[in-house]
Amino acid sequence: MFEIIGERINGLFYDIRDAIANKDPKPIRDWAVKQAEAGAFWLDINTGPVAKKSEQAEIMAWLVKTAQEAVDLPCCIDTTNWDAIEEGLKVHKGKALINSTTAEQAKMDALFPMAANYNAAIVGLAMNEKGVPKSAEDRTALAMELVANADAYGISPVDLYIDPLVLPVNVAQEHGPECLEALRQVKLLSNPAPKTTVGLSNISQKAPNRPLINKTFLAMAMVCGLDSAVMDACDEDLVDTAATATIILNQSIYCDSYLKIFRQK
């Protein structure tokens, strides 16, 4: 079952930024409902770049609560601020997804115990203090560090979402095949295999034809073992592409209504 992580509740978007500034729950609720109806499995929640660090934790808690009042979906708590992650987890109903740790030891040692403590899933980025590796092998090696450390903290691979890191195709073209190959290798790291995820729209940053690039990459990545993506759940073509890929990969049983069924949880 492919998991769409709806990207829209993010302070990068002006309507969400204003909603945060005015404590107006309506846009948050509306986007929660819209994305749920469009087929989102998780709601990504990101306070955005303008929120002051000292206020991020409080804002995160408010966003999570507001979104979950509107719909019965779990949240992907998307911030680099550890206090904000924990405040989000405290108010979250059900199993949350922490977004994210890297393979840096200090981060893993802080965030894996937190995930275990709140019974949350967690995204692990295949990068460390040296940045994003170029080759598939190096990405996979970092993924292995993430799997091993998660295991040491009692987190099952099925709760670990490895992100091999997608770079924009217009500036880092050589990363494309490496990222796809890393997806294939990550799925072989353990049994059960770790889950995988990407920030989909990175692939098309500042390029024309963004929707086309996004959906082409999504289909290619799904063939390589992509289980989920932070993406625009309201892009109908993109969701149709994911639905069709699950059918062609024989991950769900075909029926004439498959596009509709894919969006139902």
Next chain:
Amino acid sequence: MAVTIAKERWTSKVAEEAYGSQGIKVGGETTLPFLQFEGEIPNRPVTALEVFDTEPKDYPDFLREPFADVISDPVAWARKVVELGADMVALRLMSAHPDWNNASAQDVAKTAKAVAEAINVPLIVIGCGVEDKDGEILPVVAEALEGQKALIGCVTANNYKSITAAANGYGHYVIASSPLDINLCKQLNILINEMGLPLDRIAFDPLVGALGYGIEYAYSIMERARMGALTGDKTLATPIVAFIGQEAWKAKEAKDADAPEWGPQGDRAILWEVTTATTFAIAGANIFIMRHPESIKKFNAFVDEAMKSNAY
């Protein structure tokens, strides 16, 4: 060295349904059939014996024998199959068939009601098999059986609307039937569900074949549907109905009385029906509609063993 036993980690389950005022439970499993070491099998497969609302035309003598005194009286026949140990009664409304008696909806509904009131087990009502006619008679039957929580079928892609609406309104379950095709099977469940009948009020019939007559096709469909259900496909996570008797008794190995080289008809006919049933029990079927009382006895002996927990 310790051996690590591989266990599948399923994430979902088959819907549990409860038929009749008695609430006989079916389904609810969280793993493939009888793998108690992997998950829960809360309810055993159930059997039904068929009762015709008018004297059947194609029953071989050997099959008529146990019902000889009741074969033209559906109420008495129904009481008898309950005595003989069937968990449910499957009333087949053949009299409505245009080539049989072409009985009216009101007539068959009256019989269905009389049978329901005469027994203390849940009722399955099966139409005459002509889609249009079943679309006419089954809604009337559903109304007459209000409150009985009966299982009504077969609903097909061509007649599901009227029957589903009535089953929903009068509190029944439907049997959704599709021709040996998992994609059509899934689509029909979806169409029925979209009319407002919850998925846990549907059981599906993938159309089975008897031993030697395409049994492997239906086996594969059931197995695929079960794996789909256990990995989260709710549209296929409904109990499965298998029309065992109807198929097994079509086989010449079962109905041919005069074939000494195959041994006594009694032995092989029962074996044919039981082997067909046990095969589909292993594939994932939940409700077994059979014809001979001896077959359900033998089948239940198998189920008794299969239901003993192998958890460790």
